[in-house]
Amino acid sequence: MNPISKIIKIYNKIYNRWVLLRQKVSSKGELNIRGRIYIDNKGSIHFGNNVRINSGRNENIIGGGDRTNLIVLTNGLIQIGEGTGMSNVTLVAKKEIVIESKVMIGGSVKIYDNDFHSIHFSKRIKTPDLDINSAPVKVKEGAFIGAHSIILKGVTIGEFSVVGAGSVVTKSIPAGQVWAGNPARFIKNLEEPLLKTKNLF
Template sequence: MFSMAYKVLSMLIQYLESFINFIMFHYFGVCIHGKPRHIRGVVIIRSNKKRSIQIGKDIEINSGKRYNLVGGDTKLILRTLEDGKIIIGKHVGISNTALVSKNNITIEDNVMIGGGCRIWDTDFHSLNYANRVQSNDESAHSEPIIIKQGAFIGGSSIILKGVIIGEKSIVGAGSVVTKDIPDGEIWAGNPAKFIKKIQ
């Protein structure tokens, strides 16, 4: 009896979350190309412009601890600032990650992003003290991020502005990526460094 009640409650929660996502995606003008494979949990979206967030077909999203117990204390966050864009390709899997773009974040097809990652294409605040203490600090530096096809980003990693992660490359869990990673390599650490080529 309790298992049946749990299943019914889970289904009701999933329907409610799907409805909230539908409203959020439409309100913020998120463009979804094709049908997602799964969107579990409520996605947090903030965007200043319509169509600044684009999602490819067959995407799999986990948003919240309920749907990914192995890591990530937050939901999936998609946030664009000013003219920022977030473009997510096809067959992408992503859990409990915060993507914030003031410039451009591109995630190509077949990428996997583990729980609790942070992908930011901006410094958020100026490195100059005088600018930083102003309430309207708009001089923070930003550069585009590209995560190429087939890359795998381990949980709790941070990808910083201006980084290109190569095709099928792997970023070890908990890494801080500050510079480009070539195709087919494993990098890890803080800051992330070359470990070995993928065989």
């Protein structure tokens, strides 16, 4: 590592610590952030142990966005379980986004638990727009979300399931399945039994 890269790495580490402290983020153990993270927390953000985050164009070989963004609206929650890794993702929680342990989230994935604006024009043009649909999102243990996918409100992704790259997930996915497409649809069941997979941990 050249001297300039070392200086940037040290600066990023200091910057991230300041952001985590200022935004009142809690972490149960080690949190490894490469690059500089963006956080806007008006609710609660909790990290489990050994969470890994890439944030920046140079921190992921596929690029996939400028940085990792964690945005919690008033009284919302983002919770990320131990051993989870993500790259240049954007999570926006009005109610709740829960990501369980050992989840992999690919470059430029977006997870939204709300519609941001009302679907009704007469309410949408008002300021503020208060009639916004929202429903919790949950990504369960061991799931893998491929790069550039979008996970929408009210969705649960089952244990060890896989979402193909570039998918738009509008409804819940059972455990142990592969889904892909826009909108995402069932592709196949995973051959590896869930019980055997759980015994690996």
